[in-house]
Amino acid sequence: MGNLPNLSELQQQAAGSEHGKPHHLFHRDFGALTEAVERTASVLALTAPERDRQGGTAWAERQALRDSGLLTLAVPAAFGGPEASWPFIYRVIRRFAEVDSSLAHLFAFQHLQVASIILFANPVQKARYLGGTVSEGWFWGNGTNSLGNQVRLVWREEGGYYELSGTKTFCSGATGSDMLNVTAPHPERPDERVFFAIPTKRAGIHVLDDWDNLGQRQTDSGSVIFDNVRVERDEVLGPPGTAGTPRATLRTLVSQVILTEIYIGNAQGALQNAWKYTHEHAKPWMTSGVARAIDDPFVHQHYGDLWIALRSAIALTEAAEGQLQQAWERGDALTADERGRLAVTIYEAKLVAARAALEVTSKIFEVMGARATAAKYGFDRFWRNVRVHTLHDSLDYKLKDVGSWVLTGTVPAPSIYS
16 A cells, blocks of 8 residues: 555545535435445545555555445345345445445445355355355455456366366456355366355465556456365355356346446546536636636536436436346246346446446546646546446447347347356
């Protein structure tokens, strides 16, 4: 963290700051958890531009997420969790992404890993891993990227366990995590994925600090090397496993909405910062005939365009989240066709949100002016975060899937990205 404040100092500063207080543009109400959400958002906001420039691991802010009590939101009540709805969880993710997209990413992927346990694990495994998330305060990391990786899982008959070797990349949240969700090709059926949960500190696991991308700079998304790591039989999740039922395949859709909310959160953060800057610092153009930038009709027009783009994305996304919650609650009664139509709805929201976020985070400079490009403000981080995140998986193929459904009624086939 260099010379940045520690967690205690951040909490003291946040308590007296204006960061995180409701803004007239965006309604924020998290019910009984409003104080916890806003307090945590305030801590994340205080040093976000500096930490974005610095990169690396945000240890104090990760601890703030641990201390918030919000890491267990998705855990069902049967295992000691709050069992919050997905629309609620997504709104918290959006709020955090508004101030710190990287830590929002870590927070969101925590809930994706919890969802993975809920969807893939058998009852004994659920009790172990979901109960442990609550009782032990586990922070989960991710080692599930299946593209461009070289990992091999071997069954050791003589010992009755699996052995994992190779490298995984894009392992968001692995640094400093307690538990890892990991995937590997099935030893006997390479086209199938084996999904398992193991402690991050197990012998043979080496988490590398090699994430150096232009955005999402503190998501701890580097590589993990597995050097003959032992995986017990009962650490492999299932049944149902990754594709046992239509409901089990909801994990990908939970993930797709996470990405969508991170786009929206960045766009909200960019627009809110631009609003503040326009009021406090922006200068009117010399031939505008007005004394203040906020009275310039062209500035009004730009804000109208950006607002409409963002509101459209929010409306589609929140509608998709409501449908996702309904599908989640249907449990094993969920049909493949219902799951497929939900995927199309989520893709629609994701495409609109991606376009809106790229537009908003780029065009805010047109309403703020040249001085707003100074590095001290760090306003460019919103665009960089969105640009990196919108490359997570192909938007072109999402658009193709929507078009295929419009023309033929064919729904997307479940996969690691659909």
